[in-house]
Amino acid sequence: MSGHIIAVDAMGGDNAPDCVFAGAALALQRHPGIQFLFYGDDVRIAPLLAKYPALASVSKICPTAMVIPADMKPSVALRQGRQSSMALAIDAVARGEAACVVSSGNTGALMALAMIILKRLPGIDRPAIASFFPTQRGESVMLDLGANAACDASNLVQFSVMGAAFSSAVLGLTNPTVGLLNLGTEDSKGRDEIKEADGLLRNLPTLPGQYKGFIEGNDIPAGTVDVVVTDGFTGNVALKTAEGTSKLYSHFLRQALQSSFVAKIGYLLARRAFDSLKIRVDPRRYNGAMFLGLQGVCVKSHGGSDAVGFANAIGVAVDLVQNRFNDTLRDRISATSSVSADS
């Protein structure tokens, strides 16, 4: 087989397995040359794959009998889920049969299994979940989005290095700027671990001139920095709050435009503008969260994503593989660790 091989957990997510194949077919159009290994119940997925002849010609089904349920605890998934579609898809990356794995399944289980099967990169204490989002200046990256409810200063420093490398690989930025999320920009504010991380980052030679200090919540959508670093609890809340606020604004806009006959006419005339706005804030565009800090590329697609969202998640994985992202990350982390060890 030539080209990159993507291992896909075909059974994870609310709309699996149907949307998985529609999404993969779309991704194949965008990235000709990629190939797929689909892990799942072959009785269910074989007819779905057959609907897409071009996709079927570059794919192989790997039959699995078990699916990790959406509400299974990570610890249970580790004990009982090693023969699941999710775990076996990750195994393919660990064995070098696939270049990356994509799943819409249970996030906690995926992270736990990926940590055990792929192992962490040397120098990384805690892997993090990173994703990008729209800003006034373009797109930015935020991490951690939920892998670690609490973090210490050295976790936050590692997230900064990983986030900057991710931003370079996916968004193509040469020297992305990094900010540490806090409840104020004054030095005296915030939690102890954040103040400590701020001190470490100011003197970190791995991010020369890139660290911009504390930022606040409003800086996330403003795009003040290219990489927003925070613990998984705060990042998760911030990302979901932004998604919800965007929905609220759409809701208010719809109500306003239906409030009078003249407003409705105005809406009809400006319809294409509204459609372009919808596309711009469409969360599917930003689907595909990367598990950073593992010895392998593992991308999580949103559990509720449809075919378009799933295709975008595959696109993120392909970008990371093509850019040899994990090699770059390994070098940067190694440079950061040796500095820390020296100091």
Next chain:
Amino acid sequence: MSGHIIAVDAMGGDNAPDCVFAGAALALQRHPGIQFLFYGDDVRIAPLLAKYPALASVSKICPTAMVIPADMKPSVALRQGRQSSMALAIDAVARGEAACVVSSGNTGALMALAMIILKRLPGIDRPAIASFFPTQRGESVMLDLGANAACDASNLVQFSVMGAAFSSAVLGLTNPTVGLLNLGTEDSKGRDEIKEADGLLRNLPTLPGQYKGFIEGNDIPAGTVDVVVTDGFTGNVALKTAEGTSKLYSHFLRQALQSSFVAKIGYLLARRAFDSLKIRVDPRRYNGAMFLGLQGVCVKSHGGSDAVGFANAIGVAVDLVQNRFNDTLRDRISATSSVSADS
């Protein structure tokens, strides 16, 4: 003097003292009968007050020589700021000369001075900052918004009781629902203190049937619950992220509507609808954060608020005074504490 007397720190905030008087004049139109004590530099503020004869006729200037700077640390404000316009306005409430105090000044200093001068309500370990915000279902309350960067389970339980009382007083809800912000709705997720608070709240007779368990970031703008409870770090980030996202959406909308001639015509026709939308998401509407848990009503206006925003902050203070909010809160806290002591 008849009616409620408002003590105003006339020197705090980016647009003080000018917008303070324009705002107070507007508040007086909305709440006839209220009176004012203005604390500040009388040479500067006397001519400003003279511009509003109706306001001047129900106001008194209390000359003060010192102003707390926006960047002064709370600990320094406590040592050096006791003769400031801010501290002396709070003193007026402590002495019973005013019913409440309103300031646009340094939040940390205001909280520190108010805690020392007004003292906490019995049974409250940590006062919290609460404010309301627009949702798909109307308006909700969130706390803490930044007074406490880290909180334990009992702080979060007290915030829940205070937030529910605040929602009843300002929004008129009889049995407001309460949710605890987390990074997932499953019992197994989140930080230890949040899981512990969840257990305590499920059995709290002071909030019968009102506690709805964990909520996520997207539930804040969705209006899933009437009262969102979280620590001050997360609340601060979530509120500012929502404000920033609203601005981002407006920015995208503006760009979309200027993208073509037809879109511009559509915009002109739907202009009144857009104006109504602007009013609906106007952060000035939601200005006025209450410091809950003190023996006195202390309302913080946004540092950058203009006259309209300041008038709204005064309106929040008037609502709380007229509803005898602190008496109700004292009773509820006392009921909660006795339950906790019994158990």
